[in-house]
Structure formats: C-alpha cells, structure tokens
Amino acid sequence: MTGIIGTISPLSDAEIETETFGRQSFAIFVAKDHPLATQKQVRFADLKHEDFVLFKDGFVHNQAVSLLAKRNHLKPNVVFRSNDMHSLMNLIANGVGIGFLTAGTAPVRSDVVKLNLADEDLPQFIVSIAYRRTHVFNSLQQAILDVIRQTLRGDERYDTVQQKG
Numbered sequence: 001m002t003g004i005i006g007t008i009s010p011l012s013d014a015e016i017e018t019e020t021f022g023r024q025s026f027a028i029f030v031a032k033d034h035p036l037a038t039q040k041q042v043r044f045a046d047l048k049h050e051d052f053v054l055f056k057d058g059f060v061h062n063q064a065v066s067l068l069a070k071r072n073h074l075k076p077n078v079v080f081r082s083n084d085m086h087s088l089m090n091l092i093a094n095g096v097g098i099g100f101l102t103a104g105t106a107p108v109r110s111d112v113v114k115l116n117l118a119d120e121d122l123p124q125f126i127v128s129i130a131y132r133r134t135h136v137f138n139s140l141q142q143a144i145l146d147v148i149r150q151t152l153r154g155d156e157r158y159d160t161v162q163q164k165g
Contacts, residue, residue: 002144003131005129006127006128008063015132016131021127022152023125024125024127026123027101027103027117029089029092029114032093032112033095037113041115041116041117042118043119045072045119048072051079051098052099053078053099054078054081056081064123068122072119088101089107089112093109
C-alpha cells in the first residue's frame with residue numbers, strides 16, 4: 001500500500017512511486033563540555049578518534065555514517081547503539097560519545113551542542129511517501145493519501161480545516 005520512508009538518495013525503482021516532501025541535513029551532536037563544543041562546524045574526518053553513539057541497524061542514519069566514513073577512510077568507534085533518540089541524547093549529554101542525527105529533528109537541549117558538517121556533497125535525510133505504481137486507490141485510501149500529502153507539506157487548506165474542526 002503506502003508508506004513513509006527515509007533514504008539518503010532518491011529511491012529508484014520502476015515499480016515504486018515516490019513523492020519527496022522533506023530533506024534534512026545531518027549534524028554532529030556533542031556534550032556542551034566536549035572539546036568540539038566551541039566550534040560551529042566540523043569535518044567528518046576530524047572525528048576519527050571520537051567515540052560514537054548511534055542508532056541501531058535499520059536506521060538510514062547508519063547509511064550516511066558509513067558513506068562518510070568510507071569517503072574519509074575511517075572506521076567510527078561505535079560504543080553504544082539505541083533505537084531511541086532521547087536515550088542517545090542522554091548518552092551524548094553525559095559524554096559517552098558523540099551523535100550523528102538529523103539536524104532538525106533532534107531535541108534542543110542546553111547540555112548538547114549541534115555542530116554542522118563542513119564536508120562537501122553531504123548525504124541528506126530524504127523523507128518520501130512511497131507506493132506501488134500499479135496500486136489503484138479506493139476512495140478512502142485516496143482521501144487518506146491526500147490528507148497525508150497535505151499534512152506533510154503543510155498545506156494551508158488542511159491547516160484551516162483542522163483549526164475550524
């Protein structure tokens with residue numbers, strides 16, 4: 001049927017239709033007392049001696065880390081993995097390791113500093129709706145898909161309907 005997916009490159013499949021509705025940059029997150037915390041940005045190659053706390057397998061973030069590691073000829077030292085962003089942020093704040101998260105979705109905290117990546121040609125977190133090209137939507141499915149599209153794109157017509165309701 002229909003799904004929302006995250007990728008680091010546009011999905012290319014003759015059988016799948018995708019509609020991209022968002023892109024976000026990745027960033028490095030460090031504890032406020034980490035030596036890098038005074039910088040605004042960092043190059044991925046400069047992180048070769050750092051300990052990382054990352055998401056578990058299955059998260060698109062790991063594909064981006066792998067791509068950057070390969071480009072920079074390094075192997076990140078991953079000391080902990082979790083499925084939970086709040087757990088990762090707590091570990092980062094406590095100096096267990098640095099994090100690699102999407103810049104716009106990580107919670108803002110006073111004990112964690114976000115560093116932009118200064119590398120060229122950085123992967124992005126691409127969020128898309130995906131469904132089989134051959135799928136014929138019934139009227140209810142089409143209505144749900146339309147609401148999803150409007151909501152994800154911040155369609156003013158949907159926002160107005162929601163505020164009135």
